[in-house]
Amino acid sequence: MRRAGAACLLVGILAAAAVGDRVLLKDGRVFVGKVTESEGKVLIEMVYGTVSFPAAEVEDIVRMPTPADMLEWQLSQIDRSDPKALFQVAEWARDNDLPHQADELLRQVLALQGDHVRSRKLLGYLKAEGKWLKVPAALQLARSKLAAGQYKALLDELLPAIEEVADDARMRLEVKEIEAHCRLQTRQFDLAQKCFESLTEKAAPAESAGYSAIAEILAAHPDGMYVVTESYPPLAMLLGDPVDAVKPGPASLAQPKVLAAALRDRAKQAIALGQQLMAEARKFERTEPEAAKSRYEQAKKHFDTADLLVPRIARSFRVEIARRRIAMIRTGMNVQAEVFDRLMGELGKKNLTPAAYKEQNARMLRALNHVHSDLNAILELAEPFERELVLEITDANGRLGTVNALREILTKELNALR
């Protein structure tokens, strides 16, 4: 006990002493701060700024011990089997920018006294259901409690405890998300809405879209009543067990399936906007291909929104865009292929001068290059949908092989002509 007291005193003394190195100039002035020497200069980093002097003007530098030195010294002065003394040194280490050493000392405290509350907290533990848990384990417990409907325990105890120790932004976000769903399922719709709004601001864009949609749904339905227009899950009636499905009609947004149905409705709205653009694009395909392409790109943005709300919901519409754009590319590609065929047909029939023959070969190569680039564009469009567009991919790869062989022949011929 006396040694612990001595340790306290030491910590105090060291804290007072650890103000910095002392620099005595030849003119008698004294500066105290963190001193570094470089290129014939002495830099003194002080609270209010950094000053430098030529080394020649410095009479003497008295260096203070580093925090690590002081930590070692402190540890040599205490009884290391005393958790209280060890904890005080650990706290000093944390305050003096020695986090790893501090954590190691805190672990030593716990080895001596497993239930040392402050050490546990500093090491990121929280107590839940009589056990000390790290934040990830506590979050897992919170999710199980949410699934089990233990909302009160979650809102009153576990979530505030996790929030107190969670220092990672992602984990704090997870806490907020659990709280949001907890509020929703306990029918505190206004508070749930606020939680989802807060998540919208803090989350990454991909997740933010979902949170924002939920906040908007709750804002539009402050009484928590949502009108489900189709059974949910969508395949329950057709393929599954209709007993577990949410029936069409009024239902509470507190039910996770109803909330999912509401999100799905919003995704369908986004798809409908995309489909409108696709219909517009189709009209432009022949006359203004660039306008059509631009409409398809805009449609894809709506499908992105839909997919963020319900993963892969817009996939078949994306496949349709890919198919239509491939058809557009093929139209242009066929023109170039016809040019190539016509030029090749002329080769054997016309008497050409060497210059004209060379030009003819060059034109054929240009036509092939166009086809080559179109085939690559087709592959680029089709490859994300390998299963759905297998025929397009196989066809493009086959043609690409032929085009490459022809290009090689033409290139050799042109090189020979040079």
Place this chain on the structure above:
Amino acid sequence: MPSGRVIIPAAAALLAGLGLTALATTRPPSATERIQQGLTALSDNDLARAERIAVAVAEANQPGSWRAWLIAAAARQRQGRYQQAQDAYRQFLALCDRPAERAHAMEQIQRCHWAVAPRKPAVVSQMLNENQRRALALVSERPYTESTEHFAVQAYNAELAKLVARQAETALARICEEILSSQAYPHIVNVYVWPDAVEYQKHATSAAEWAGGSFSLTHGEDGQLIRRIDLTQLDKHRHFDTGTLDRVLPHEMCHLVLAEYFGDAHCPLALNEGLAMMAEAAVDNARLLLAGAALAGNKKIALPGLLRTEGCSADNADVFYAESFSLTAYLHARLTREQFREMLAQIKAGFPLDEALQRALYVPPDPAFLERLARAWEAEAIRQAQFLKALDANPLAPS
């Protein structure tokens, strides 16, 4: 020990205190809380409680409490009290300005209406007595014509012409509602009822040898599209053939409407025939029994094969028709009207049935979808056939 006189005022004070505390801490539930209680009861299928709560909230006239009419309406509808459900939906509609919710309420009103007044055309065979049948079997020297909004019917029996026109309008209304999203059908169809099979074969356009009726879409000399249905009046025993009105007329009319709807797009024959059979006035349980038996046994036409069939041989025609009917009825029963219409629209846009269904349901493409659909449909078809067989084996009254 305190005296009784002291105890009584103390107890009174305590009770008064408790009362005040109760007043201070309990407040009447808000409209939102009551609406949520109503929704919980509805979800738990406690329909009487849901209705009671909802009506109390709706009539309380608090801000937003009118929305509870929707809960009352759903609870009544699920109890089969369709008229009262419609009243509650109308109360809701009076104040609702959200398009999606309004559309839902209006669709439910329509459903309640249909639940009370079935949309199927009357089953003529059940409607007519012996005298009427005899009268409808008479064949006059000259044809009579009867016109309605969509039909010009010519028959060699004046009463029959009227009956055919009436039945045709009812059948058309229902077919258009299912297939054309309740769009108008601004066309005239010529219906010819020939006295017998010989006359039918002689006059009908595209008459199949074995059929008692057919439809055709042809271009007239002026380029106008001519829509035509040919029927027969009498069976081989020269009795009035009720099947002409119960089955053949709605069946051929459905084919006619589908032919125009799909145009050049391909509609699987199974779906085309299935829809035509569904349009008939009465469900033919024999088809459901046969479909169930075939799917459970070795005569089964598996779903991919069924969807690929474009014509069937005489030996499997019955199974093909039975399975086609069973599949179409399954889809019709399991999808909402909107989903069913969307599925047809997607088929019209060129998608095969499995893709059309997935697009109509807004689900991500699943390579195993057709297989899953086949499993679910087959299981239901077999179960339905077993149920019908059990009913048939245990009649309520001795025949």
